[in-house]
Amino acid sequence: MNTKKNNTYTQYILFSLFILISSKTWAQNNLDSLFGVWQNRQISDSIRVDAxxxxxxxxxxxxxxxxxVILLKQAYDFSENSQDTIAMIDALNMAGYNFFRMGKYPDALAKYKKGLALAEIIExxxxxxxxxxxxxxxxxxxEDLVKALQYYERSLKLFEAINDLNGIGSIYNxxxxxYKSKGDFDKSLDYYSKSIAINDSLYDDIGSxxxxxxxxxxxxxxxxxxxxxxxQxxxxxIYRAVSDKLGIANTLSAIGDIHHxxxxxxVAIDFYVQSSKISEEIDDIQGLAATLASISEIFSVxxxxxxxxxxxxxxxxLSKQLGDLGGIEQGYDCLYENHKALGNHTKALLYLEEMLVYKDSLKTEEASAKLQQMEFAKQVLADSLLQVEKEMKIEMAHQAEVRKKDRNRNVAIGAGLFFVVLSGGLYHRWRFVKKSKIIIEKERDRSESLLLNILPSAIAEELKEKGEAAARDFExxxxxxxxxxxxxxxxxKLxxxxxxxxxxxxxxxxxxxxEKYGIEKIKTIGDAYMAAGGLPVPDDAAVTQTVMAALEMQSFISNRIKERKEKKQISFEMRVGIHTGPVVAGIVGIKKFQYDIWGDTVNIxxxxxxxxAxxxxNISQNTYDLLKDNAQFVFEPRGKIEVKGKGAMEMWFVDYSKK
Structure with a gap:
């Protein structure tokens, strides 16, 4: 476990957020009072919308x-109707930042572009x-630091022009x-120190x-x-002097991390306990969860x-309450390690299985996040291409007008000038367009590859085309x-x-x-592995292919056992069971989704x-009936075996034919 490192990073982000929001002090923090001002039609529209x-x-x-999202749209519409451009800009700025915090980057960019255009018009x-x-x-x-720096530098120039020290301090931060993320300690420290100097000059204690x-x-x-x-x-x-309880709790935890x-x-536990009491008092669930995890790690050590x-x-x-997959995984890992140390092996293995489930969920979430990043990059690049093409059309129209006006002049000179412009400017732009389109294609291929790691290809294609994938019955x-x-x-023993x-x-x-036999992996559950043939695209050969896959899996395990026995290592023996019948298949959920199957066939x-064994x-009677005439296999009847919840059922062992 590495809880204290994660806790440090969480606190670093929280402290950074203080800087982001410190530029505006909310004189009225009573929601009812603010809403009352908004509802009061006797007050000017500008005061109402600000409230x-x-x-x-x-x-x-x-x-x-x-x-x-809904409220900010309402604020923007009201500002537009009352022709309050400043309020429109503020609403768009807040809407963009709200989408940013939700991870909806293209939506955030759209709001920012609209707000920036208005801000530039009214200066x-x-x-x-x-x-x-x-x-x-x-x-x-x-992680596009070059582009980020370009925007920060443009922002800094404007803040410097109007001597907006709050804005300058935020950019230095x-x-x-x-520089901290790039491992440049000296430059990171230099800019943090500059930001502190500005906050001190503004008597901004919390920012400092x-x-x-x-x-x-x-x-x-x-x-x-x-x-x-x-x-620290x-x-x-400072936090104690201004009675900022969240700041106190975070800093106490950070001091605990140092002693840790x-x-x-x-000493570390003493600071963690102080921090946890304050976090509990102010309902800081995220901070409390991280601090308690750090305490558990110390007691374990x-x-x-x-x-x-x-x-x-x-x-x-608390992590479950937050829906924090990383925190949940760490929690189960903590329970596994400590139960194992106490000799509670059954419980330990239960928690290990839970941890593995959440580790898989995290991998799916990371893949989804990567897909979102790629989609964002593609949209940004596509926007750039549209702008280039727009500029080219304007330039072409301009050149056409020039040619029309100068038709009576020397045609050769006019044409020559046009082609000089075309070759000197537009040619390079067209090269950029061509190159960029290749990049888009490459990024699209990478996105699709990631999506296919989560979903079957047919389902992924339907999801891309329609935005959803309906559940289906498979006979x-x-x-x-x-x-x-x-x-x-x-x-x-491991x-x-x-x-x-x-x-x-x-x-x-x-x-x-x-993959070799064209069957679909569905999921893993602890040490169990589940796959299906004949879906999402029905296939007459699916029964044969699934049994071939099962036999090859057993062959792999047999070879693995021999390898590990030679090294005197522990190995696992495996059972495999197969049944054929009707199922329902589809996507579970809308976030961190998973393709899954349901029905009595799955239970059997x-x-x-x-x-x-x-x-x-081991195959069922249904599967045997579909394969019994297939010369690739031999079958060993097992007779009727009592099955929980099903009664006696015919079963067969299947193997490769020796012929």
Missing amino acids: FLDYIQAGAFYSQPDSA DDHGAGSILMRTGYIYHDN EFGNI AAQLSNIGLLYTDYNKFNEALDY NRALG EMEAYD KGKHNLALGYCNKSLM LATILFSDFKGFTQKAE TAKELIEEINICFKAFDQIC ASRMESNG IAKV
């Missing part, structure tokens, strides 16, 4: 972003500078963040405290613990596993289940790393076998596996 924007900022903006340098800075956030978040904490985190990353403690204690003093890194565990379990459970509960699908026998007992590595080697081989296939492929 409404403050109401959104103080309420839905940070807690209900979907509602904020609102402050509004334009803010929008340019926030546009930089988008490119920064998508972003420069510090970029946040930057002091950023510098403390920077020193922590470089193991300069004495300097880190000095800066200075920040803590120094292995001064008792000290061998106090029962105490560690209590904090693991509390942190896990004849062949379902395969595999499971390792004695997994729990053998897993107890470390978590060894266990996961061995499962991964086996499942990667199964993935390749499924699972029973075929659990009633099978080591190194054998």
Whole structure:
């Protein structure tokens, strides 16, 4: 586990957010009061809409972003009707930042472009500078640091022109963040220090405290613990002076992290406990979950596993409340490690299986995030191409007009000038267009490749074309289940790393076998592997292909057992079961989606596996009836075997024919 590192990063982001929002102080923080001003038609429209924007900022903006989208549209429409351009710019700026926080980058860019155009028309340098800075956030978040810096520099010029010290300080903070991410300690420290100097000149105590904490985190990353403690204690003093409880809680936790890194565990726990009490008091669930996880890690290191379990459970509960997949995975890992240390092997393996499920979910989420980044990059590039083509059309129209007016002049000279312009300017632009289109194609291929790692190709294509994929009935699908026998007992003798590595080697081989025989992997559940033939595209050969895949999987496991026995390593034996029948298949959910199947056929296939035997492929009567005349296989009747919930069922072992 690496909880304290994650906790440090979380706090670094929280401290950065203080800088982002410190440029505007909300004099009225009472939502009812702000809403009352908005509803009061006796007050001027400009005051009403300002109060409404403050109401959104103080309420839905940070807690209900979907509602904020609707409210900000209402604020923009009201401002447009009352011809209040400044309020229109503010509404678009807030809407863009709201979409940015939701991860909807193209929507955020669209709002920012519209707001920037308005700001430039009325020469609102402050509004334009803010929008340019926030546009930089988008490119920064998508790891395009060059483009981010370009927007930050444009923003900085405007802030400097109007002597907007808050804006300048915010840009210096972003420069510090970029240099920190690139590992340039000196430049990062320099820009953080410049930002602090500006905050001090503005008597912005909270802004200064946040930057002091950023510098403390920077020193922590470089193991300069004495300097880190000095800066965090200075920040803590400021937060306490202004009674900023969130700042106090975050800084106490950051100080705990430093002592944690120094292995001064008792001191670290003292600071973590102080932080957790304040986080609980102010309902800071995210901070509390991270701090409790750090406490559990220390108790685990000290061998106090029962105490560690209590904090693991509390942190896990809060992470589930937040929907934080990373926190949930860490929580289950914590429970696994401590139950294993206490000898509670059955419980340990249960939590290990849960951890593996969430690890798979994180991989799906990362792939989805990568897809979103690629789609964003493609849209940005497409917008650039449209602009280039637009400019080219204007230039071509202009040249046509010139030729028309100068028709009586020397035709050769006119044509020559035109082609000079064309070759000197438009040719390069066309080359750019051509090259960019190749890049778009390449990015599209990469996006599709990632999507196919999540969904079957036919379903992925339907999803791209229609935006959804309907569930379907399949009259004849062949379902395969595999499971390792004695997994729990053998897993107890392996470390978590060894266990996961061995499962991964086996499942990667199964993935390749499924691809070879054209059957669809559905999912893994702990040490179980599930696949299906005959869907999402029906295939007459699916039954044969699924059985061939199952036999090859057993062959791989047999060879794997021999390899590991020669090295005196623990190996897993496997059962495989197959049943053929009707199923329903479709996508589960709208986020972190998964292609899955349902029906009694799935349950029976699972029973075929659990009633099978080591190194054998056990099939149902339905599957046997479809294969019995196939000369590639031989069958061994097992008779009727009692199946839980189904009664007695005919079963057969299947193997390759010796002929």
